[in-house]
Amino acid sequence: MTSKEIRGRFLEYFAERDHRLLRSGSLVPAEHDPSVLLTTAGMQPLKPYFEGSEQPPHPRLASCQKVFRAVDIDQVGLTTRHLTFFEMLGNFSVGDYFKQGAVEYAWQLSLEGFGLDPEMIWITVFEGDDELGLGPDEEAIEAWLSVGIPRERIVGCPRSENFWQAGPIGPCGPCSELYLDRGLAFGAPDDLPGADNERFLEYWNLVFMQYRQDPANTLTPLPGKNIDTGLGLNRMAAIQQGVESVFETDQFVPLIELGEELSGHRSGESPAVDRALRILADHSRGMSFLVADGVVPSNEDRGYVLRRVMRRAIQQGRGLEMAPGFLARFGDRVVEVMGSAYPELHEQRAAIEQWLASEEEGFGRTLEQGTRLLSEVIAAARERGEDAIAAADAFQLHDTYGFPIDVTLELASAAGLGVDEAGFSALMDAQRQRARASGGIAGRSGGGDGERGQRWAQSTGFRTEFTGYSSIEQSTTVAALEREGGRLLAKLAESPFYPAGGGQVSDSGVVECESGDCRARVAEVLRLGDDQALVLELEAGELEPGERVLARVDAATRHATECNHTATHLLHAALRERLGDHVRQAGSAVQPGKLRFDFTHGAALTDAELRDVEDEVNSRVLANLPVRALTTTLDEARRLGAMALFGEKYGEVVRMVEIGDGSFSRELCGGTHVRRTAEISVFKIVSESSSAANVRRIEAVTGPVAVALLRRHDALLEDVAERLRTSPEGVVEALETRERQRRELERAASGADGAAAGAAGVDIEELFGRVQQIEGANVLVEQVVAGDEQSLLATLDRVKGRLDDAAVVLGSEVQGRVALVAAVAPALVERGVKAGDVVKAGAVAAGGGGGGRDTLARAGGRDVARLGDALAAARAAICTALES
Incomplete structure (x- = not known):
């Protein structure tokens, strides 16, 4: 039975039993469920129905849901069944049938629909949990006994195995799992389902959704008793197709075969090759579906999950010596295999190819450099007789070279070494604090990171009450005061001043004595957890603790x-x-x-x-x-x-x-x-x-x-119109006329001036076709023909004027020497790409030197035979800056 047939048989079975069939939801959870990054269960899109916040379209539902679980990522490839992306078949009841009905459906479909041997099916049930205040699930036991399962094949399991929840908050309940006994060839006589062994293969989980879980193990009964079941399509495919591994089923074989074709290795050749091929097969499925659902690689949240699976796959492909471009080939194969069931793969085919190709290209450079450096670190650690990589070394690889810590952990483990993860985390925390901190009291704002200010605020023994939501003026008392340099650190009993946080700057304003002439300007409002303190600059008189003051927010600044x-x-x-x-x-x-x-x-x-x-x-x-x-x-x-x-x-x-x-x-x-x-x-x-x-x-x-x-734009437009001797409405036409005249003059000049001929001979449109997107930036590094450096600069000017957020490097042989010019947009300069550094790196490769400003630079080299190397070095300098 193929995967398509299994999917169809399951859905058809429940459609015939009055279940409404639902299409798979996205891997990106809907806004009603911000508690998880990705869809991790078949029931997740249905949570509002189970919670009673939305009315379901029908009390009985069934679906085949796309699921992604990053929790299993490290196990993928090591076992025959763990996957990150998979399809979860499920039938659901919202206040309709409960345990008895779910058990009967699962038993009947297992025997009549999938032809499983009833003597080889075992059951696990929830054994109870004192912390939750729940006893054994006797109702489930009775239901299984009623369909003919003998008591000795019903095994009680703890909360960790048989109590299910979609996240830390939300619907949950005890569950009962169906296992297939694969025989003594896969384990020992005393093996039991629910334990860590290969003899029993779980294929269906029935969740009896009775509660909503809130923090601290608090269970609240749901409005109605619900059923949520999940049958792993890929595991059932392994059973139906008579293979021991999900990677031998019809959805995975084409991907494994592609891996063999691209690498020249064969499945079964060695454990390392098997692991690599399995990771490539699984991760290529996951990344393709994530991209199709709108996730893009980044360094945070679900984008990081995507980037992690991409980079693990890239690492495995490179380890098998696959030629560059292999990741997009895997993505294309995923579309071919899965596209008929999931049309979004076809719709997003171009996006899948783009993101997979660009990530492989970018990470390939990072991986080459980082792997080389890590190899040196590992060798040095071994020479010193150490069993772990130092935190400082791991941090430098991550911080300076952009080498992911999870890749460091994986490669170190393969070399038999550990990593000081606690030390690495401490260094990361210290870096975050340095990034947020600056000198003086005024720099210690934001989330309670000003340690001295926090300690001082705590020493006062009370918290300031923020009243700024309802008023911008507050009569209050100076509760505490401390002088530091020319400034004051003050706490008011009540404060209308908003402390910086959530992206919003802190308020400004004044604090004035209600009697007397003292006046202080509010320079900053420090956020100290859920407390605050003011940084004041005294403008008149003296401010003392206990003084009654009027705190007034600058109304115009606050409103803006x-x-x-x-x-x-x-x-x-x-x-x-x-x-x-x-x-x-x-x-x-x-x-x-x-x-x-x-x-x-x-x-x-x-x-x-x-x-x-x-x-x-x-x-x-x-x-x-x-x-x-x-x-x-x-x-x-x-x-x-x-x-x-x-x-x-x-x-x-x-x-x-x-x-x-x-x-x-x-x-x-x-x-x-x-x-x-x-x-x-x-x-x-x-x-x-x-x-x-x-x-x-x-x-x-x-x-x-x-x-x-x-108004400034209007004035500028009117000024330009006046200079062009036209109306504001005629500016575009006048500029087009002048541009046309300029091109005619250029062509005329190019016929008489050999230097200009070089620039005029460059096909600008063809150059634009070679622009690459690297880490979100437009990058163009190309060799062109130029008569002299002026014509090369002229070509550079024409190119950069039509590209946004671009780094452009052009190289040419000019009078027997290498000539390089570069232009970098200010937005990329902020990201660390500097034209002077880029051309210098290229010039060094060609035996020369040079430099210039961050946005525009030129350089030269003596060895024209190394012009290609010079451009490659310039490109590498751009990529390194963007990736770090």
Whole structure:
């Protein structure tokens, strides 16, 4: 029986028994479930039905759901059954049948549908758990006895094996699993199901969804008793096709065969080869489906999961000496094998090829350098007689060379060495603290990272009450005061000042004595956990502890910041609506003068996309929608679909900001906002650029700042029109005329000037066709024909003028020497790519030198035979900078 037939038989069986068939949900969980990065169970898309928050389309449901579980990634390849990506067949009951019905369906389909031997089927049930306050699942035992399973083939198992939950919070319940006894050839007579052995193969799990789990082992009965079952399609395929491994089934054989073809190795040749081929087969499936569902490789969250499986597969392919480009070949084979069941693979075929190819190319360079350096570290450790790689060495590989710690762990283990993981984690924590910290008291803001400020605040024995949501002026008392240099560190009993956090800058303002002439300017508001302290600069008089003061926030600055913060929420929602749900916040900076928003997306936005996003935000501004901040429980916020930032820590009570009725924008947020969107006045995008690999950055302005910007643009347009002796409406036509005249003059000059002939002979359009996307940047490194350096620079100028966020290096043989020129966009300079460093690296390879500014540089070399090496070195310098 093929995998397709197994899928069809399962779904047909339950459709005939009044089950509504559902299509597979995405591997990216819906917004109602922010507790997990990826879909890890067949029931996950159905959680609102089980929780009672949504009405199911039918009380009986069945599906074949795509599932990805990163928890098993290290086991893939080592066993015959572990996978990261797989298909989970499931039947579900929402308040309809319960344990008896689920048991009868599973038993009947196992025997009549799949033809399994009833004497070889064993059952496990939940044995109870004192911590949960639950006893053995007697109801399940009775159900199995009623269908004919003898008591001796029903085995009790602990909570770790037979109590199921989709995540730390959500529906859960005891479960009962069906195992196939494969015989004594696979194990010992005293082996039992549920234990770690190869004799018993689990193929179906019946979850009796009775509870909702909240923190601290608190179980609450669900509104109705539900059934959630999961049958692994790939394991059933192994059973039906009479093979010992899922990697020998019909979905995997074409991928294993491709691996053999590309590597020249054969399955069964050695354990190492088998492991590599299995990893490539499994991971190529996982990465292809993740990309098809909108996940892109990055260094955080689900993007990191994708990047990790990509890089593990790349490492295995390189270890088998596969030629470059192999990863995209695997992706293409996945589409061929699985595309008929999952049409999104065909729809996203180009994207799958693009991401797999670009990641292989980029990581290949990182892996070559890192593996070489790690080999030296391993050799040195062995010479010293050490059994582990030092934390400092592992950290340097990660921090300086971009070599992933999980790859270091894997290669070190293969060499028989460990890694000081605790020390590595400590170094990573120290690096994060250094990145956040700066000198003086004023630099110790953000999340309680100012240790001295935190200790001082704790020593005062109380917390400041923040009143700034409801008022920007507060009569209060100076509760504590400490002088440091020319500044004061103060704590007020109540404070209207917002401390920096959540991307929003801290408030500014003044603290004045209610009697007397003392006055202090608020330089910064330090966030110290859920407490705060003020950094003050005394402007008049003296401030003393116990003094009654009036704390007043700068109203204009606060309101401008609020406009930008609410606009940031609208921008986030508009980007997700226009580009897709893969868009997620990757960072933000909300200031009174502008906003900056970083988000995950794999390509620069087109002019049309930017216009659409800007128009959408402005339409919501003009609609004058109410902006409400609600205090609610984390559970309720999630039920309502509020966006939560992964990596943020939330308590049981959260603050949720919704715009309008919340259907367009609803986020967990502790910042301050306008009351109605019309206060924003106008929203204008200033720039869109690359921030990091697969992360884009938008900067925008609102209100008076946006109006002033538009007026400057109008004035500039009128000035240009006057210089061109035309109207503002005629500027484009006038410029096109001048450009046409310029090209005619160039062509005329090229006929008389040999130097210009070199530049004119370059096919610019052909060069554009060679531009590569590397880590989210446009990179062009090419050899061209040029008569002299001036014509080479002219070609460089023509190329860079038409590329956004680009690093361009052109090389040519000029008068018997190597000539190199480079131009780097400011956005890439910020990421560490500097034109001077790039051409210097190339020139050294050709026996020369040179340099220049970060954005424009030139260099030369003596050895023209090494022009190709020079360009390769320049390209490597760009890639190294982008990847680090």
